[in-house]
Amino acid sequence: MFLIGAELKSRSHWDIQDSLEExxxxxxxxxxxxxxxxxxxxxxxxxxxxxGPGKAEELAQRCRAESVDTIVFDDDLSAAQxxxxxxxxxxxxxxRTQLILDIFAQRARTREGRLQVELAQLEHLLPRLTRYxxxxxxxxxxxxxxxxxxxxxLEADRxxxxxxIERLRNELDLVRKxxxxxxxxxxxxQWPLASIxxxxxxxxxxxxxxxxxxxxxxxxxxxxxxxxxxxxxxxPTNQNVLLSDTVGFIRKLPHGLVEAFKATLEEVIQAxxxxxxxxxxxxxxxxxxxxxxxxxxxxxxATKPTLMVFNKIDKYNQEGLLARYLxxxxxxxxxxxxxxxxxxxxxxxLGSVLRPVREYVDxxxxxxxxxxxxxxxxxxxxxxxxxxxxxxxxKARIPPYLHAEFAEYIIGDA
Numbered sequence: 517m518f519l520i521g522a523e524l525k526s527r528s529h530w531d532i533q534d535s536l537e538e539x540x541x542x543x544x545x546x547x548x549x550x551x552x553x554x555x556x557x558x559x560x561x562x563x564x565x566x567x568g569p570g571k572a573e574e575l576a577q578r579c580r581a582e583s584v585d586t587i588v589f590d591d592d593l594s595a596a597q598x599x600x601x602x603x604x605x606x607x608x609x610x611x612r613t614q615l616i617l618d619i620f621a622q623r624a625r626t627r628e629g630r631l632q633v634e635l636a637q638l639e640h641l642l643p644r645l646t647r648y649x650x651x652x653x654x655x656x657x658x659x660x661x662x663x664x665x666x667x668x669x670l671e672a673d674r675x676x677x678x679x680x681i682e683r684l685r686n687e688l689d690l691v692r693k694x695x696x697x698x699x700x701x702x703x704x705x706q707w708p709l710a711s712i713x714x715x716x717x718x719x720x721x722x723x724x725x726x727x728x729x730x731x732x733x734x735x736x737x738x739x740x741x742x743x744x745x746x747x748x749x750x751x752p753t754n755q756n757v758l759l760s761d762t763v764g765f766i767r768k769l770p771h772g773l774v775e776a777f778k779a780t781l782e783e784v785i786q787a788x789x790x791x792x793x794x795x796x797x798x799x800x801x802x803x804x805x806x807x808x809x810x811x812x813x814x815x816x817x818a819t820k821p822t823l824m825v826f827n828k829i830d831k832y833n834q835e836g837l838l839a840r841y842l843x844x845x846x847x848x849x850x851x852x853x854x855x856x857x858x859x860x861x862x863x864x865x866l867g868s869v870l871r872p873v874r875e876y877v878d879x880x881x882x883x884x885x886x887x888x889x890x891x892x893x894x895x896x897x898x899x900x901x902x903x904x905x906x907x908x909x910x911k912a913r914i915p916p917y918l919h920a921e922f923a924e925y926i927i928g929d930a
Contacts, residue, residue: 517548517550517551517586518551518552518575518579518582518584518586519550519587519588519590520553520555520556520567520587520590521536521554521590521591522556522558522566522567523555523556524559524561532590534803536555536590539588539590539612539615540553542612542615543588546615546618546619546622548586548588552584554578556568564597565600565601566589566591566593566597566601569604572605575587575605576604576606580606584607586607586610587607587609588610588612588615589601589611589612591768592612592613593609593611594644595643613640616766617636617637620636628691631684635684635685635688638677638681638684639681641677642681707756707757708758708788708789708870709786709788710760710787710790710866711760711787711789711790711791712724712759712760712762712793713762713765713790713791713808714793714794714795714804715764715805715807716763716766717764718798718804719793719795719854720764721761722827722854723791723793723825723853726854726859727859727862728747728748728749729747745760746759746760749866751863751867752863752864752867753871754896755867755871755897759791763781765807765808767807784812784817785817787820788821789820789822790820790821790822790823791823792808792823792825793825794841796827796828796850797829797832823847823848823849823866823869824841825849825862826838826848826849826850826851827853828853829850829851830854830857849865874896874897874913874914874915875914876899876911876912876929877926877928878910878911878928878929879892879910879926880927883907883908888922889908889910891921892914896913896918897912897913898912899911899913
């Protein structure tokens with residue numbers, strides 16, 4: 517693969533270099549081998565070839581000499597630009613969105629994930645269908661005339677793609693309804709939902725696995741997992757929390773992908789708390805935070821209560837910089853999801869942030885009612901207990917919706 521970026525007037529040299537480095541990571545994740553990169557300073561993209569036609573010819577000769585079979589542009593290309601560039605380079609042309617879609621297609625495991633990827637692919641393909649039928653004839657029809665063979669084929673393909681998009685949207689609507697039903701079931705248990713969000717490869721799945729013992733796929737690759745995983749987490753306060761992992765975000769995340777993955781990302785929208793995981797060891801950690809916040813804003817979740825989690829402190833050795841992050845985010849938690857350092861602090865912070873309104877009550881339970889004591893320990897935060905005397909005495913914080921269950925044993929407020 518050969519990567520090409522345009523250094524527009526609105527971008528700095530370092531912006532384009534960082535973006536190309538990330539594009540190289542995406543290419544490696546997709547299974548490609550990057551053999552070179554190139555940039556061009558331009559005021560604005562050229563309508564016909566995105567980069568200048570002279571630069572395109574120069575790079576095409578270089579790529580032919582190096583037997584490059586795929587060119588990847590760091591920005592989205594129009595249908596016309598893609599066609600023209602394919603003629604010049606005489607090989608496969610991809611843009612950033614197409615590369616990300618290819619990775620998503622490789623990594624989607626569940627039926628829901630595959631539906632979402634296919635929808636995003638078709639919506640990206642629809643305005644670009646013209647390039648696939650350039651070998652067929654086209655007539656300029658007048659009044660009472662229809663287009664030529666190529667135009668007829670193009671119209672038929674567009675209709676088929678639009679019909680398939682409509683079917684996929686209907687199927688994903690069913691997925692959303694199923695998720696709503698599942699969510700209603702969880703809400704009956706009065707369990708809060710915390711969603712893990714963050715830049716791709718920040719360590720979200722590793723954190724979920726460490727906290728809950730889940731087995732979500734965790735690899736040192738971008739978009740290692742697409743399909744959401746939700747697991748129960750019991751906090752030291754004896755409170756149950758549902759913890760949900762989500763697809764990683766990225767700079768220039770295509771809007772169509774955000775739309776297609778709304779069924780998955782609804783876990784973010786419905787969450788009571790967001791755990792924003794940041795790879796503190798990454799040199800562009802600030803840019804990653806901004807990129808995640810931008811996607812959250814697009815989802816309508818920018819105002820959600822958020823707990824910053826600074827991950828990978830085992831790879832981090834700049835104490836002063838970490839202190840500045842903690843100054844900006846006073847409740848932020850530095851940790852290592854791999855080694856477990858800082859996990860206890862995170863659990864304590866979760867217990868504090870997600871603490872529901874609970875009744876603090878005194879209870880007397882007969883010694884022979886062991887099942888009631890076991891139930892109290894499983895659903896409440898027991899603060900004090902005394903087994904001396906005719907009955908066992910407890911001071912505990914219980915959820916209000918369980919008051920009736922323990923009413924006969926409650927002797928007053930603690």
